[in-house]
Amino acid sequence: MSVLRVRNLTKRFGKFHALNGVNFEVNKGEVYGFIGPNGAGKSTTIRVLLGILKATEGSVEIFGKDAWNDAVEIHKQIAYVPGDVNLWPNLTGGEVIDLFIKLRGGNNNNNRREELIKRFNFDPTKKCRTYSKGNRQKVALVAAFSSDADLYILDEPTSGLDPLMEQVFQECVLEAKNAGKSVLLSSHILSEVEKLCDRVGIIRQGEIIETGTLSELRHLTRTNLHIETKEPIVGLNELKGIHELSEQGNTASFQVDTEEMDTVMKHIAPFGLVKLESAPPTLEDLFMRHYDNQKVGGAS
Known part of the structure:
Protein backbone atom coordinates (compact mmCIF):
# COMPACT_ATOMS: atom_id res chain seq x y z
CA MET A 1 0.00 0.00 0.00
CA SER A 2 1.45 3.35 -1.09
CA VAL A 3 1.55 6.12 1.55
CA LEU A 4 3.44 8.64 -0.58
CA ARG A 5 3.27 8.79 -4.38
CA VAL A 6 5.26 11.24 -6.50
CA ARG A 7 4.45 11.30 -10.22
CA ASN A 8 6.32 13.30 -12.89
CA LEU A 9 7.16 16.02 -10.36
CA THR A 10 8.67 19.07 -12.03
CA LYS A 11 9.65 22.31 -10.34
CA ARG A 12 10.96 25.29 -12.25
CA PHE A 13 12.30 28.56 -10.90
CA GLY A 14 12.11 30.77 -13.97
CA LYS A 15 14.08 28.97 -16.66
CA PHE A 16 15.90 26.78 -14.15
CA HIS A 17 14.67 23.19 -13.74
CA ALA A 18 15.21 22.24 -10.09
CA LEU A 19 13.22 19.00 -10.54
CA ASN A 20 12.53 17.29 -13.84
CA GLY A 21 10.00 14.44 -13.89
CA VAL A 22 10.72 12.89 -10.48
CA ASN A 23 8.90 9.60 -9.77
CA PHE A 24 8.96 7.48 -6.61
CA GLU A 25 6.68 6.10 -3.93
CA VAL A 26 6.94 5.09 -0.30
CA ASN A 27 4.89 2.14 0.93
CA LYS A 28 3.35 1.52 4.33
CA GLY A 29 5.91 0.21 6.82
CA GLU A 30 8.82 1.04 4.52
CA VAL A 31 11.98 3.10 5.02
CA TYR A 32 12.84 4.77 1.71
CA GLY A 33 16.30 6.29 1.26
CA PHE A 34 16.43 9.46 -0.83
CA ILE A 35 20.06 10.20 -1.63
CA GLY A 36 22.08 12.58 -3.72
CA PRO A 37 24.74 15.28 -3.28
CA ASN A 38 24.03 18.86 -2.26
CA GLY A 39 22.28 20.55 -5.15
CA ALA A 40 20.67 17.38 -6.52
CA GLY A 41 17.08 18.35 -5.64
CA LYS A 42 16.42 16.48 -2.37
CA SER A 43 15.31 19.43 -0.27
CA THR A 44 13.30 20.98 -3.11
CA THR A 45 11.39 17.69 -3.42
CA ILE A 46 10.76 17.60 0.33
CA ARG A 47 9.47 21.19 0.33
CA VAL A 48 6.95 20.19 -2.32
CA LEU A 49 5.93 17.16 -0.24
CA LEU A 50 5.38 19.42 2.77
CA GLY A 51 3.23 21.86 0.79
CA ILE A 52 5.78 24.67 1.15
CA LEU A 53 6.44 24.83 -2.59
CA LYS A 54 3.87 24.26 -5.31
CA ALA A 55 4.82 21.87 -8.09
CA THR A 56 5.10 23.34 -11.59
CA GLU A 57 3.92 20.03 -13.08
CA GLY A 58 3.13 16.53 -11.85
CA SER A 59 1.42 15.30 -8.71
CA VAL A 60 2.29 14.48 -5.10
CA GLU A 61 -0.17 12.43 -3.05
CA ILE A 62 0.27 11.63 0.65
CA PHE A 63 -2.35 9.31 2.20
CA GLY A 64 -4.23 9.74 -1.09
CA LYS A 65 -4.49 13.53 -0.63
CA ASP A 66 -2.92 16.32 -2.66
CA ALA A 67 0.24 17.65 -1.00
CA TRP A 68 -0.53 21.28 -1.90
CA ASN A 69 -4.33 21.51 -1.54
CA ASP A 70 -4.63 19.26 1.53
CA ALA A 71 -1.41 20.23 3.32
CA VAL A 72 -3.11 21.07 6.64
CA GLU A 73 -4.86 17.69 6.87
CA ILE A 74 -1.74 15.81 5.78
CA HIS A 75 0.42 17.51 8.42
CA LYS A 76 -1.71 15.95 11.15
CA GLN A 77 -0.30 12.56 10.16
CA ILE A 78 3.31 13.40 9.36
CA ALA A 79 6.39 14.38 11.36
CA TYR A 80 9.21 16.37 9.76
CA VAL A 81 12.82 16.83 10.83
CA PRO A 82 14.98 19.26 8.81
CA GLY A 83 18.75 19.18 8.58
CA ASP A 84 19.15 22.53 10.30
CA VAL A 85 16.67 23.24 13.08
CA ASN A 86 15.89 26.86 14.01
CA LEU A 87 14.32 27.30 17.45
CA TRP A 88 12.90 30.10 19.58
CA PRO A 89 15.92 31.29 21.58
CA ASN A 90 14.06 32.20 24.78
CA LEU A 91 12.07 28.97 25.08
CA THR A 92 13.51 25.85 26.69
CA GLY A 93 14.02 22.69 24.67
CA GLY A 94 11.20 21.00 26.57
CA GLU A 95 8.79 23.84 25.80
CA VAL A 96 9.62 23.66 22.09
CA ILE A 97 9.13 19.88 22.03
CA ASP A 98 5.68 20.32 23.59
CA LEU A 99 4.85 23.10 21.14
CA PHE A 100 5.85 21.02 18.11
CA ILE A 101 3.70 18.12 19.29
CA LYS A 102 0.69 20.42 19.86
CA LEU A 103 1.15 22.16 16.50
CA ARG A 104 0.76 18.78 14.83
CA GLY A 105 -2.54 18.36 16.63
CA GLY A 106 -1.30 15.26 18.41
CA ASN A 107 -1.53 14.37 22.06
CA ASN A 108 1.54 14.81 24.19
CA ASN A 109 2.66 11.30 25.11
CA ASN A 110 4.65 12.15 28.23
CA ASN A 111 6.00 8.66 28.75
CA ARG A 112 7.32 8.48 25.20
CA ARG A 113 8.63 12.05 25.42
CA GLU A 114 10.54 11.38 28.64
CA GLU A 115 11.90 8.09 27.31
CA LEU A 116 13.28 9.79 24.19
CA ILE A 117 14.78 12.69 26.16
CA LYS A 118 16.66 10.14 28.25
CA ARG A 119 17.76 8.05 25.26
CA PHE A 120 19.05 11.10 23.40
CA ASN A 121 20.82 12.29 26.58
CA PHE A 122 19.13 15.65 26.22
CA ASP A 123 18.62 18.42 28.80
CA PRO A 124 15.18 19.96 28.10
CA THR A 125 15.50 22.67 30.80
CA LYS A 126 18.02 24.88 29.01
CA LYS A 127 17.13 27.82 26.76
CA CYS A 128 17.37 27.03 23.06
CA ARG A 129 19.90 29.83 22.48
CA THR A 130 22.43 27.79 24.49
CA TYR A 131 22.07 24.63 22.39
CA SER A 132 24.67 23.30 19.96
CA LYS A 133 23.60 22.19 16.48
CA GLY A 134 23.41 18.59 17.71
CA ASN A 135 21.12 19.53 20.60
CA ARG A 136 18.86 21.51 18.27
CA GLN A 137 18.54 18.36 16.15
CA LYS A 138 17.63 16.41 19.29
CA VAL A 139 14.72 18.78 19.95
CA ALA A 140 13.27 18.04 16.51
CA LEU A 141 13.94 14.30 16.75
CA VAL A 142 12.36 13.93 20.20
CA ALA A 143 9.31 15.92 19.04
CA ALA A 144 9.00 13.84 15.86
CA PHE A 145 9.32 10.41 17.46
CA SER A 146 7.08 11.41 20.39
CA SER A 147 4.32 12.00 17.84
CA ASP A 148 2.10 9.21 16.63
CA ALA A 149 2.79 10.05 12.98
CA ASP A 150 2.14 7.69 10.08
CA LEU A 151 4.86 9.17 7.86
CA TYR A 152 8.20 10.57 8.98
CA ILE A 153 9.97 12.90 6.54
CA LEU A 154 13.57 13.20 7.66
CA ASP A 155 15.89 15.57 5.75
CA GLU A 156 19.52 15.01 6.88
CA PRO A 157 18.17 14.37 10.41
CA THR A 158 21.46 13.34 12.08
CA SER A 159 23.37 16.47 11.05
CA GLY A 160 25.45 17.47 14.08
CA LEU A 161 24.83 14.28 16.10
CA ASP A 162 27.70 12.25 17.50
CA PRO A 163 27.97 8.52 16.56
CA LEU A 164 26.28 7.36 19.77
CA MET A 165 23.26 9.56 19.13
CA GLU A 166 23.19 8.43 15.49
CA GLN A 167 22.76 4.90 16.82
CA VAL A 168 19.81 6.02 18.98
CA PHE A 169 18.28 7.69 15.93
CA GLN A 170 18.63 4.50 13.90
CA GLU A 171 16.89 2.53 16.67
CA CYS A 172 14.00 5.03 16.62
CA VAL A 173 13.59 4.67 12.85
CA LEU A 174 13.50 0.88 13.07
CA GLU A 175 10.97 1.05 15.93
CA ALA A 176 8.74 3.28 13.78
CA LYS A 177 9.07 0.85 10.88
CA ASN A 178 8.21 -2.13 13.10
CA ALA A 179 5.11 -0.25 14.23
CA GLY A 180 3.99 -0.05 10.59
CA LYS A 181 5.00 3.58 10.07
CA SER A 182 6.63 4.85 6.87
CA VAL A 183 9.86 6.84 6.67
CA LEU A 184 11.36 8.99 3.89
CA LEU A 185 15.02 9.44 4.82
CA SER A 186 17.08 11.97 2.89
CA SER A 187 20.73 11.54 3.78
CA HIS A 188 24.26 11.79 2.48
CA ILE A 189 25.51 9.42 5.23
CA LEU A 190 25.47 6.32 3.08
CA SER A 191 26.22 3.86 5.90
CA GLU A 192 23.07 5.15 7.63
CA VAL A 193 21.01 4.58 4.50
CA GLU A 194 22.44 1.07 4.09
CA LYS A 195 21.50 0.10 7.65
CA LEU A 196 17.98 1.47 7.59
CA CYS A 197 16.46 1.58 4.12
CA ASP A 198 14.39 -1.05 2.35
CA ARG A 199 14.63 0.78 -0.97
CA VAL A 200 16.74 3.63 -2.26
CA GLY A 201 16.27 6.36 -4.86
CA ILE A 202 19.28 8.23 -6.22
CA ILE A 203 18.62 11.76 -7.47
CA ARG A 204 21.02 13.69 -9.68
CA GLN A 205 20.45 17.13 -11.20
CA GLY A 206 16.74 16.98 -10.39
CA GLU A 207 16.13 13.51 -11.85
CA ILE A 208 15.80 10.07 -10.24
CA ILE A 209 18.50 8.04 -11.97
CA GLU A 210 18.14 4.74 -10.08
CA THR A 211 15.64 3.26 -7.67
CA GLY A 212 15.27 -0.16 -6.09
CA THR A 213 16.37 -2.34 -3.19
CA LEU A 214 20.04 -2.37 -2.27
CA SER A 215 20.43 -5.87 -3.71
CA GLU A 216 18.86 -4.70 -6.99
CA LEU A 217 21.20 -1.72 -7.21
CA ARG A 218 24.37 -3.53 -6.28
CA HIS A 219 24.72 -5.04 -9.74
CA LEU A 220 26.02 -1.61 -10.67
CA THR A 221 28.90 -1.80 -8.22
CA PRO A 281 30.10 -3.32 -2.61
CA THR A 282 28.71 -0.50 -0.51
CA LEU A 283 26.09 2.07 -1.32
CA GLU A 284 28.93 4.60 -1.41
CA ASP A 285 30.58 2.63 -4.24
CA LEU A 286 27.30 2.67 -6.13
CA PHE A 287 26.82 6.35 -5.42
CA MET A 288 30.29 7.34 -6.62
CA ARG A 289 29.93 5.29 -9.80
CA HIS A 290 26.95 7.44 -10.75
CA TYR A 291 28.70 10.70 -10.00
CA ASP A 292 32.14 9.77 -11.28
CA ASN A 293 33.47 12.34 -13.73
CA GLN A 294 30.11 14.10 -13.86
CA LYS A 295 29.55 17.73 -13.10
CA VAL A 296 26.78 17.98 -10.53
CA GLY A 297 24.48 20.97 -10.33
CA GLY A 298 20.92 21.94 -9.46
CA ALA A 299 18.94 23.10 -6.49
CA SER A 300 19.30 21.56 -3.08
Whole structure:
Protein backbone atom coordinates (compact mmCIF):
# COMPACT_ATOMS: atom_id res chain seq x y z
CA MET A 1 0.00 0.00 0.00
CA SER A 2 1.45 3.35 -1.09
CA VAL A 3 1.55 6.12 1.55
CA LEU A 4 3.44 8.64 -0.58
CA ARG A 5 3.27 8.79 -4.38
CA VAL A 6 5.26 11.24 -6.50
CA ARG A 7 4.45 11.30 -10.22
CA ASN A 8 6.32 13.30 -12.89
CA LEU A 9 7.16 16.02 -10.36
CA THR A 10 8.67 19.07 -12.03
CA LYS A 11 9.65 22.31 -10.34
CA ARG A 12 10.96 25.29 -12.25
CA PHE A 13 12.30 28.56 -10.90
CA GLY A 14 12.11 30.77 -13.97
CA LYS A 15 14.08 28.97 -16.66
CA PHE A 16 15.90 26.78 -14.15
CA HIS A 17 14.67 23.19 -13.74
CA ALA A 18 15.21 22.24 -10.09
CA LEU A 19 13.22 19.00 -10.54
CA ASN A 20 12.53 17.29 -13.84
CA GLY A 21 10.00 14.44 -13.89
CA VAL A 22 10.72 12.89 -10.48
CA ASN A 23 8.90 9.60 -9.77
CA PHE A 24 8.96 7.48 -6.61
CA GLU A 25 6.68 6.10 -3.93
CA VAL A 26 6.94 5.09 -0.30
CA ASN A 27 4.89 2.14 0.93
CA LYS A 28 3.35 1.52 4.33
CA GLY A 29 5.91 0.21 6.82
CA GLU A 30 8.82 1.04 4.52
CA VAL A 31 11.98 3.10 5.02
CA TYR A 32 12.84 4.77 1.71
CA GLY A 33 16.30 6.29 1.26
CA PHE A 34 16.43 9.46 -0.83
CA ILE A 35 20.06 10.20 -1.63
CA GLY A 36 22.08 12.58 -3.72
CA PRO A 37 24.74 15.28 -3.28
CA ASN A 38 24.03 18.86 -2.26
CA GLY A 39 22.28 20.55 -5.15
CA ALA A 40 20.67 17.38 -6.52
CA GLY A 41 17.08 18.35 -5.64
CA LYS A 42 16.42 16.48 -2.37
CA SER A 43 15.31 19.43 -0.27
CA THR A 44 13.30 20.98 -3.11
CA THR A 45 11.39 17.69 -3.42
CA ILE A 46 10.76 17.60 0.33
CA ARG A 47 9.47 21.19 0.33
CA VAL A 48 6.95 20.19 -2.32
CA LEU A 49 5.93 17.16 -0.24
CA LEU A 50 5.38 19.42 2.77
CA GLY A 51 3.23 21.86 0.79
CA ILE A 52 5.78 24.67 1.15
CA LEU A 53 6.44 24.83 -2.59
CA LYS A 54 3.87 24.26 -5.31
CA ALA A 55 4.82 21.87 -8.09
CA THR A 56 5.10 23.34 -11.59
CA GLU A 57 3.92 20.03 -13.08
CA GLY A 58 3.13 16.53 -11.85
CA SER A 59 1.42 15.30 -8.71
CA VAL A 60 2.29 14.48 -5.10
CA GLU A 61 -0.17 12.43 -3.05
CA ILE A 62 0.27 11.63 0.65
CA PHE A 63 -2.35 9.31 2.20
CA GLY A 64 -4.23 9.74 -1.09
CA LYS A 65 -4.49 13.53 -0.63
CA ASP A 66 -2.92 16.32 -2.66
CA ALA A 67 0.24 17.65 -1.00
CA TRP A 68 -0.53 21.28 -1.90
CA ASN A 69 -4.33 21.51 -1.54
CA ASP A 70 -4.63 19.26 1.53
CA ALA A 71 -1.41 20.23 3.32
CA VAL A 72 -3.11 21.07 6.64
CA GLU A 73 -4.86 17.69 6.87
CA ILE A 74 -1.74 15.81 5.78
CA HIS A 75 0.42 17.51 8.42
CA LYS A 76 -1.71 15.95 11.15
CA GLN A 77 -0.30 12.56 10.16
CA ILE A 78 3.31 13.40 9.36
CA ALA A 79 6.39 14.38 11.36
CA TYR A 80 9.21 16.37 9.76
CA VAL A 81 12.82 16.83 10.83
CA PRO A 82 14.98 19.26 8.81
CA GLY A 83 18.75 19.18 8.58
CA ASP A 84 19.15 22.53 10.30
CA VAL A 85 16.67 23.24 13.08
CA ASN A 86 15.89 26.86 14.01
CA LEU A 87 14.32 27.30 17.45
CA TRP A 88 12.90 30.10 19.58
CA PRO A 89 15.92 31.29 21.58
CA ASN A 90 14.06 32.20 24.78
CA LEU A 91 12.07 28.97 25.08
CA THR A 92 13.51 25.85 26.69
CA GLY A 93 14.02 22.69 24.67
CA GLY A 94 11.20 21.00 26.57
CA GLU A 95 8.79 23.84 25.80
CA VAL A 96 9.62 23.66 22.09
CA ILE A 97 9.13 19.88 22.03
CA ASP A 98 5.68 20.32 23.59
CA LEU A 99 4.85 23.10 21.14
CA PHE A 100 5.85 21.02 18.11
CA ILE A 101 3.70 18.12 19.29
CA LYS A 102 0.69 20.42 19.86
CA LEU A 103 1.15 22.16 16.50
CA ARG A 104 0.76 18.78 14.83
CA GLY A 105 -2.54 18.36 16.63
CA GLY A 106 -1.30 15.26 18.41
CA ASN A 107 -1.53 14.37 22.06
CA ASN A 108 1.54 14.81 24.19
CA ASN A 109 2.66 11.30 25.11
CA ASN A 110 4.65 12.15 28.23
CA ASN A 111 6.00 8.66 28.75
CA ARG A 112 7.32 8.48 25.20
CA ARG A 113 8.63 12.05 25.42
CA GLU A 114 10.54 11.38 28.64
CA GLU A 115 11.90 8.09 27.31
CA LEU A 116 13.28 9.79 24.19
CA ILE A 117 14.78 12.69 26.16
CA LYS A 118 16.66 10.14 28.25
CA ARG A 119 17.76 8.05 25.26
CA PHE A 120 19.05 11.10 23.40
CA ASN A 121 20.82 12.29 26.58
CA PHE A 122 19.13 15.65 26.22
CA ASP A 123 18.62 18.42 28.80
CA PRO A 124 15.18 19.96 28.10
CA THR A 125 15.50 22.67 30.80
CA LYS A 126 18.02 24.88 29.01
CA LYS A 127 17.13 27.82 26.76
CA CYS A 128 17.37 27.03 23.06
CA ARG A 129 19.90 29.83 22.48
CA THR A 130 22.43 27.79 24.49
CA TYR A 131 22.07 24.63 22.39
CA SER A 132 24.67 23.30 19.96
CA LYS A 133 23.60 22.19 16.48
CA GLY A 134 23.41 18.59 17.71
CA ASN A 135 21.12 19.53 20.60
CA ARG A 136 18.86 21.51 18.27
CA GLN A 137 18.54 18.36 16.15
CA LYS A 138 17.63 16.41 19.29
CA VAL A 139 14.72 18.78 19.95
CA ALA A 140 13.27 18.04 16.51
CA LEU A 141 13.94 14.30 16.75
CA VAL A 142 12.36 13.93 20.20
CA ALA A 143 9.31 15.92 19.04
CA ALA A 144 9.00 13.84 15.86
CA PHE A 145 9.32 10.41 17.46
CA SER A 146 7.08 11.41 20.39
CA SER A 147 4.32 12.00 17.84
CA ASP A 148 2.10 9.21 16.63
CA ALA A 149 2.79 10.05 12.98
CA ASP A 150 2.14 7.69 10.08
CA LEU A 151 4.86 9.17 7.86
CA TYR A 152 8.20 10.57 8.98
CA ILE A 153 9.97 12.90 6.54
CA LEU A 154 13.57 13.20 7.66
CA ASP A 155 15.89 15.57 5.75
CA GLU A 156 19.52 15.01 6.88
CA PRO A 157 18.17 14.37 10.41
CA THR A 158 21.46 13.34 12.08
CA SER A 159 23.37 16.47 11.05
CA GLY A 160 25.45 17.47 14.08
CA LEU A 161 24.83 14.28 16.10
CA ASP A 162 27.70 12.25 17.50
CA PRO A 163 27.97 8.52 16.56
CA LEU A 164 26.28 7.36 19.77
CA MET A 165 23.26 9.56 19.13
CA GLU A 166 23.19 8.43 15.49
CA GLN A 167 22.76 4.90 16.82
CA VAL A 168 19.81 6.02 18.98
CA PHE A 169 18.28 7.69 15.93
CA GLN A 170 18.63 4.50 13.90
CA GLU A 171 16.89 2.53 16.67
CA CYS A 172 14.00 5.03 16.62
CA VAL A 173 13.59 4.67 12.85
CA LEU A 174 13.50 0.88 13.07
CA GLU A 175 10.97 1.05 15.93
CA ALA A 176 8.74 3.28 13.78
CA LYS A 177 9.07 0.85 10.88
CA ASN A 178 8.21 -2.13 13.10
CA ALA A 179 5.11 -0.25 14.23
CA GLY A 180 3.99 -0.05 10.59
CA LYS A 181 5.00 3.58 10.07
CA SER A 182 6.63 4.85 6.87
CA VAL A 183 9.86 6.84 6.67
CA LEU A 184 11.36 8.99 3.89
CA LEU A 185 15.02 9.44 4.82
CA SER A 186 17.08 11.97 2.89
CA SER A 187 20.73 11.54 3.78
CA HIS A 188 24.26 11.79 2.48
CA ILE A 189 25.51 9.42 5.23
CA LEU A 190 25.47 6.32 3.08
CA SER A 191 26.22 3.86 5.90
CA GLU A 192 23.07 5.15 7.63
CA VAL A 193 21.01 4.58 4.50
CA GLU A 194 22.44 1.07 4.09
CA LYS A 195 21.50 0.10 7.65
CA LEU A 196 17.98 1.47 7.59
CA CYS A 197 16.46 1.58 4.12
CA ASP A 198 14.39 -1.05 2.35
CA ARG A 199 14.63 0.78 -0.97
CA VAL A 200 16.74 3.63 -2.26
CA GLY A 201 16.27 6.36 -4.86
CA ILE A 202 19.28 8.23 -6.22
CA ILE A 203 18.62 11.76 -7.47
CA ARG A 204 21.02 13.69 -9.68
CA GLN A 205 20.45 17.13 -11.20
CA GLY A 206 16.74 16.98 -10.39
CA GLU A 207 16.13 13.51 -11.85
CA ILE A 208 15.80 10.07 -10.24
CA ILE A 209 18.50 8.04 -11.97
CA GLU A 210 18.14 4.74 -10.08
CA THR A 211 15.64 3.26 -7.67
CA GLY A 212 15.27 -0.16 -6.09
CA THR A 213 16.37 -2.34 -3.19
CA LEU A 214 20.04 -2.37 -2.27
CA SER A 215 20.43 -5.87 -3.71
CA GLU A 216 18.86 -4.70 -6.99
CA LEU A 217 21.20 -1.72 -7.21
CA ARG A 218 24.37 -3.53 -6.28
CA HIS A 219 24.72 -5.04 -9.74
CA LEU A 220 26.02 -1.61 -10.67
CA THR A 221 28.90 -1.80 -8.22
CA ARG A 222 32.20 -3.58 -7.97
CA THR A 223 33.49 -5.92 -5.28
CA ASN A 224 36.88 -5.14 -3.75
CA LEU A 225 39.23 -8.17 -3.74
CA HIS A 226 42.65 -8.70 -2.19
CA ILE A 227 44.19 -12.07 -3.09
CA GLU A 228 47.41 -13.98 -2.53
CA THR A 229 48.42 -16.97 -4.67
CA LYS A 230 51.22 -19.56 -4.71
CA GLU A 231 52.39 -18.32 -8.09
CA PRO A 232 52.13 -14.82 -9.61
CA ILE A 233 48.95 -14.46 -11.63
CA VAL A 234 49.42 -13.96 -15.34
CA GLY A 235 46.98 -12.06 -17.55
CA LEU A 236 44.82 -10.52 -14.82
CA ASN A 237 45.03 -7.09 -16.43
CA GLU A 238 43.63 -8.51 -19.68
CA LEU A 239 40.41 -9.78 -18.11
CA LYS A 240 37.10 -7.98 -18.61
CA GLY A 241 35.62 -6.33 -15.51
CA ILE A 242 38.90 -5.68 -13.64
CA HIS A 243 39.50 -2.16 -12.30
CA GLU A 244 42.19 -0.39 -10.26
CA LEU A 245 44.53 -3.37 -10.39
CA SER A 246 47.60 -3.32 -8.12
CA GLU A 247 49.98 -6.32 -8.29
CA GLN A 248 53.07 -7.06 -6.23
CA GLY A 249 54.69 -10.49 -6.40
CA ASN A 250 52.09 -13.09 -5.49
CA THR A 251 49.49 -10.59 -4.24
CA ALA A 252 46.93 -8.52 -6.14
CA SER A 253 44.31 -5.98 -5.15
CA PHE A 254 41.57 -4.88 -7.52
CA GLN A 255 37.88 -4.22 -8.07
CA VAL A 256 35.77 -6.58 -10.14
CA ASP A 257 32.38 -6.04 -11.73
CA THR A 258 29.86 -8.36 -10.11
CA GLU A 259 28.80 -9.95 -13.40
CA GLU A 260 32.43 -10.91 -14.18
CA MET A 261 33.22 -12.44 -10.77
CA ASP A 262 32.84 -16.07 -11.89
CA THR A 263 35.18 -15.65 -14.87
CA VAL A 264 37.80 -13.86 -12.78
CA MET A 265 37.80 -16.49 -10.02
CA LYS A 266 38.16 -19.31 -12.57
CA HIS A 267 41.18 -17.50 -14.04
CA ILE A 268 42.80 -17.10 -10.60
CA ALA A 269 42.21 -20.65 -9.27
CA PRO A 270 44.98 -22.46 -11.26
CA PHE A 271 47.63 -20.18 -9.70
CA GLY A 272 46.96 -21.67 -6.26
CA LEU A 273 44.81 -19.46 -4.04
CA VAL A 274 46.36 -18.89 -0.60
CA LYS A 275 44.34 -15.98 0.73
CA LEU A 276 41.20 -14.17 -0.40
CA GLU A 277 39.74 -11.05 1.21
CA SER A 278 36.49 -9.73 -0.21
CA ALA A 279 34.72 -6.49 0.70
CA PRO A 280 31.14 -6.33 -0.56
CA PRO A 281 30.10 -3.32 -2.61
CA THR A 282 28.71 -0.50 -0.51
CA LEU A 283 26.09 2.07 -1.32
CA GLU A 284 28.93 4.60 -1.41
CA ASP A 285 30.58 2.63 -4.24
CA LEU A 286 27.30 2.67 -6.13
CA PHE A 287 26.82 6.35 -5.42
CA MET A 288 30.29 7.34 -6.62
CA ARG A 289 29.93 5.29 -9.80
CA HIS A 290 26.95 7.44 -10.75
CA TYR A 291 28.70 10.70 -10.00
CA ASP A 292 32.14 9.77 -11.28
CA ASN A 293 33.47 12.34 -13.73
CA GLN A 294 30.11 14.10 -13.86
CA LYS A 295 29.55 17.73 -13.10
CA VAL A 296 26.78 17.98 -10.53
CA GLY A 297 24.48 20.97 -10.33
CA GLY A 298 20.92 21.94 -9.46
CA ALA A 299 18.94 23.10 -6.49
CA SER A 300 19.30 21.56 -3.08
